[in-house]
Amino acid sequence: MILPEFKYLAPGSAEEAIGLLVQYGEKAKLMAGGTDLINYMKDGILAPEVIIGLKEIKGMDQIVYDEEKGLTIGALTKLIDIERSDVVKENYPALAEAVHLIASTQIRNKGTLTGNVCNASPSADSVSALFVYGASLTVKGPEGERVIPIGDFYQGFKKLALKPGEMVISITLPPVKENEKAAYLAHTVRKAMDLAIVGVAAKITLDENGVCTDAKIALGAVAISCVRTPQAESVLIGRKITPEIAEIAGREAMKDCKPISDVRASAEYRHDMVRVFTRRAVLAAADRF
Amino acid sequence: MSKRIISFVLNGDPTDAVIEDNMSLLDFIRDTLGLTGTKKGCEQGECGACTVMLDGRPINSCMAFAAEIEGHELTTIEGIAKGGQLSVVQKKFIEKWALQCGFCTPGMIMSATALLSVNPDPTEEEIRVAIEGNLCRCTGYAKIVEAIGEAAKAIREVQ
Numbered sequence: 287m288i289l290p291e292f293k294y295l296a297p298g299s300a301e302e303a304i305g306l307l308v309q310y311g312e313k314a315k316l317m318a319g320g321t322d323l324i325n326y327m328k329d330g331i332l333a334p335e336v337i338i339g340l341k342e343i344k345g346m347d348q349i350v351y352d353e354e355k356g357l358t359i360g361a362l363t364k365l366i367d368i369e370r371s372d373v374v375k376e377n378y379p380a381l382a383e384a385v386h387l388i389a390s391t392q393i394r395n396k397g398t399l400t401g402n403v404c405n406a407s408p409s410a411d412s413v414s415a416l417f418v419y420g421a422s423l424t425v426k427g428p429e430g431e432r433v434i435p436i437g438d439f440y441q442g443f444k445k446l447a448l449k450p451g452e453m454v455i456s457i458t459l460p461p462v463k464e465n466e467k468a469a470y471l472a473h474t475v476r477k478a479m480d481l482a483i484v485g486v487a488a489k490i491t492l493d494e495n496g497v498c499t500d501a502k503i504a505l506g507a508v509a510i511s512c513v514r515t516p517q518a519e520s521v522l523i524g525r526k527i528t529p530e531i532a533e534i535a536g537r538e539a540m541k542d543c544k545p546i547s548d549v550r551a552s553a554e555y556r557h558d559m560v561r562v563f564t565r566r567a568v569l570a571a572a573d574r575f
Numbered sequence: 576m577s578k579r580i581i582s583f584v585l586n587g588d589p590t591d592a593v594i595e596d597n598m599s600l601l602d603f604i605r606d607t608l609g610l611t612g613t614k615k616g617c618e619q620g621e622c623g624a625c626t627v628m629l630d631g632r633p634i635n636s637c638m639a640f641a642a643e644i645e646g647h648e649l650t651t652i653e654g655i656a657k658g659g660q661l662s663v664v665q666k667k668f669i670e671k672w673a674l675q676c677g678f679c680t681p682g683m684i685m686s687a688t689a690l691l692s693v694n695p696d697p698t699e700e701e702i703r704v705a706i707e708g709n710l711c712r713c714t715g716y717a718k719i720v721e722a723i724g725e726a727a728k729a730i731r732e733v734q
Contacts, residue, residue: 390708478707
């Protein structure tokens with residue numbers, strides 16, 4: 287497959303990258319790992335005149351954990367380094383699980399979490415986990431830095447809340463308390479190299495009596511972007527988590543999604559799998575206590 | 576057409592080469608460097624036949640630009656044997672009959688070598704995960720997994 291012609295630029299700093307983004311505007315595309323972008327270019331979906339390759343920017347591939355501030359993952363941190371990180375596995379297991387499900391070892395050695403988020407696929411595994419952990423994105427542009435909660439980042443199908451010249455520089459997950467546990471499950475045909483038919487992340491908070499005081503459930507691959515399901519969440523709050531309650535939450539989650547039919551599954555099947563995987567994800571999170 | 580000269584380390588040797596910006600790393604390796612051990616399969620990052628190591632990490636060379644390797648270390652299947660001696664992984668693939676048509680083999684060996692460099696004692700599950708992005712259409716996975724496990728064992732015994 288022949289790649290369209292383009293100019294490859296490799297800035298040495300975020301500031302320089304933003305300068306290039308301002309200079310070239312719509313003609314340019316940012317590239318971290320490129321494992322989505324290069325396919326779009328080969329398929330003729332995108333033909334940027336300029337590619338701003340970010341990988342030579344130093345210091346943006348860190349994973350930093352602080353008990354008060356939480357977890358900060360740089361925009362160039364590779365997916366494989368996230369799933370292998372002890373602080374991630376210990377404190378944010380649903381993120382480690384979601385990242386591990388992405389594509390293959392080779393892709394995760396090149397692709398980044400920020401790239402997965404900015405590619406904005408409705409089935410992106412990592413995004414559901416970021417939703418329930420209440421992640422936020424730090425973005426930098428010509429006018430400085432600002433923080434965007436992940437829930438506000440998607441404004442439509444593949445439409446990001448980034449202004450011209452802005453780029454994501456890191457993703458932050460707030461600290462997880464002792465009484466909060468989360469899990470991510472995806473329904474796939476293969477264990478690798480497969481997109482989720484349905485992906486569900488659930489985080490539940492229990493008080494000392496085992497009663498749920500807060501719940502966050504995010505659904506992937508069943509709407510134009512990842513969505514929370516307030517109806518299912520409200521079922522859990524004020525109750526003990528049992529298989530019966532989890533099933534009721536699953537039935538409510540079905541009302542909060544609008545899946546499509548495609549090559550992987552019909553809309554009807556996805557609807558039903560939202561019920562099943564919401565139930566399983568809630569119970570998997572509860573099992574972690 | 577945007578052409579440039581890049582400097583990188585190829586299988587341990589400092590190398591300069593002329594590239595075009597819109598050249599995939601895979602086409603650069605096969606057509607410019609003439610190293611055809613790296614195979615071209617799906618060109619979409621699905622099959623793993625084009626797996627190489629960049630700074631020791633296994634990646635799909637079809638999912639990278641040649642321009643990205645400027646200043647980095649590239650290892651291809653041709654860099655695995657040292658001084659005319661096959662590596663332990665290569666020897667075990669032969670001993671265990673872990674290949675039939677052989678098209679996936681260079682990619683499998685790159686993935687296996689990368690795994691053993693970071694994890695000298697992998698479980699069977701870890702071996703399977705390491706080659707999850709490598710398709711073998713002869714479906715000889717059992718022998719491949721066995722060969723990688725045997726190679727790990729042999730390397731540990733030597734050390």
